[in-house]
Amino acid sequence: MTVVTRFAPSPTGFLHIGGARTALFNWLFARHHGGQFHLRIEDTDRARSTPEAVEAIFDGLRWLGIDWDGEAVFQFARAARHAEVARQLVAQGNAYLCYCTPEELARMREEARRDGRPAGYDGRWRDRDPATAPAGVAPVVRLKAPREGETVIQDRVQGEVRVANDQLDDMVMLRGDGTPTYMLSVVVDDHDMGVTHIIRGDDHLTNAFRQTQIYRAMGWEVPEFAHIPLIHGPDGAKLSKRHGALGAEAYRDMGFLPEAMRNYLVRLGWGHGDDEIFPTERAIEWFDLEGVGRSPSRFDMAKLTSLNAHYLREAGDDRLADLIRPRVEAALGRPLDGIGASRIRGGMASLKVRARTLLELADSALFYARSRPLVLDDKARRQLDEAGRALLATVAAGLAAAPEWTARVLEEDARRRAEDQGLKLGGIAQPLRAALTGSTTSPPIFEVMELLGRDETLARIGDVVEFCTAPKYNKTGTV
C-alpha cells in the first residue's frame, strides 16, 4: 500500500507556525515512505476564505521547500459530490432530515448543559415522519449515529482513544442551504483522494470519532489517524498573534532561513534521540510517527534563532549576498553599486559567523557600502577622541606608504607599530575600526581594510582626522 498524506488548511489567514509544522510532518512522512503528499484547500466557509490566504499558503509552503504532488484540491468545488454522499446516506437509512430551528437547537444545548448532560441535539427527528415537517423550514441532513456502545480510534500518536457514543450527537452533514459541512467534506475528500494517513493537530481528535462514524456508515475503510499535539505560545497558552501565530512569510521577513525553520519545526514535537541539527534529507530518512510526542510544545524564538545562526554559517556566500541585497539597498536608500556588492561578497565569510539572522547580517554588512563620510555611533566617537585621531593620523601616513595592501601585511605593520609605541594591537585596531566602520564591533579590521582598498581606507581615516595636527612620521615610514 502506498502512503498518501495531505495537508488541508482553510484559507482564512496565513500559513501559521502550527500549520507549517503539520504540513512538514505530513510531507516528511509521505517522502519517507516514498508516497504521495497532497494539498487541499478547505474553502467551504465562503465568508472567511480569501484568495489572498490561498496564495499565502502556497507561498509559505514553497518558501519552506514543501512541495505537493499534483494540483491542489479546492474543497468547495467538490460540494456536489459531498451532497451526493449525504443523499446516499439518507437513501440507505443512515441519515435523515432534521427540521429543527436554530432557536430550538439553542434551547436544547442550554438545557443539556444545565442538566450536566453531554451538550447536543437530542435526535428528535431521527425517526419522525417528514410529513409532519413544519412549513418554511429548510431541513439539514444529519447522520444517524450509533447511540449505544462506543467509538474507538487507534491513533498512531495518541494510542487507543475511545468515547461513549452517547457523548456524540447526530452531526449535521448538509446545511439547510444544501451545502456540506466540514465533517462530511473531509471524510469524502480524504476517501476520494485515497488518503491513507491523516496527520493533523490534536484539536481534531474529537472530530475523528464523528468522522469515523461517517466512514463506517459509507462502508469505507477508515484511514490511520495521527493527532499531533498543538504548538503553544511561550506562556503555554494557545498561540496568539503576539507570539508565534505569525505567517511563514513573517519569519522570512525576520531574516530566518527556510532550512533553519524546517529543522526547528521538525524537532518541535518530534525527536530522534539526541539529534538536534540535521538536514532535511536526514529528517526524511528518520521521520516516523513513533517519535512524535504526546504533549504540547511551546514555540521558542531563542532556539529558532540559534538554529538560524548555525545555518547562516553553513550557507553559501553568494546566496547570502543575494538574500540581503534588498535589505541593504533599503537601508542605503539607493541601489548597491558593484564596488559595495563585491566588498560585501568578499567579506561574507567573516560577516556571517557574526550574525544570527539575515537582518543582522544585512545590518552588519552596511558599512562596506556606505557613502562617506560615515556616521559614527557613540562608542566609535569615543574611540576617536583627540588621542585617537592623532594616532590615526600617524597610522594613515604609514598606510599611504604600505608596500602591499593585504590583510596579512597590514596586520604585521600594525603589530610592529603597536610594539614601537608600547601599545597593544587593540590600541591601534579599535580607533581604526571606529573610523573605518563607524562602530566598535566588526569583522577583523585588517580584512576590512583589504576589502575597502587603500584609497577608501585612507579617505575614511581622513574624514575623522582632518582637523588634526600634522602627523609625525616614525623612522621606518610604515605603520
Next chain:
RNA sequence: GUCCCCGUCGUCUAGAGGCCCAGGACUCCGGCUUUUCAAGCCGGCAACACGGGUUCGAAUCCCGUCGGGGAUACCA
C-alpha cells in the same frame, strides 16, 4: 458543565522497570582563545507536578489530586 488529551531542567527533548543520585540542545553564568564582536573549546546552574499504590526495584505500570490544553456550531 460534559467528554477527550497531556504533565522530565525556564524552553525543546532523551528516557519504553534496574544502564538514571536522570543524558543532549537552546537560554543564562564562568573560563580559555582573542585587534572588537562573534565563532570555537572547556566548565557550571537547572527537572522526573503532588499523593497513594504495584514491585526486590518506578521518571518509566495503576489510582487519585492538582495544573495545562483541546472539543463540545447549519466554523473549519
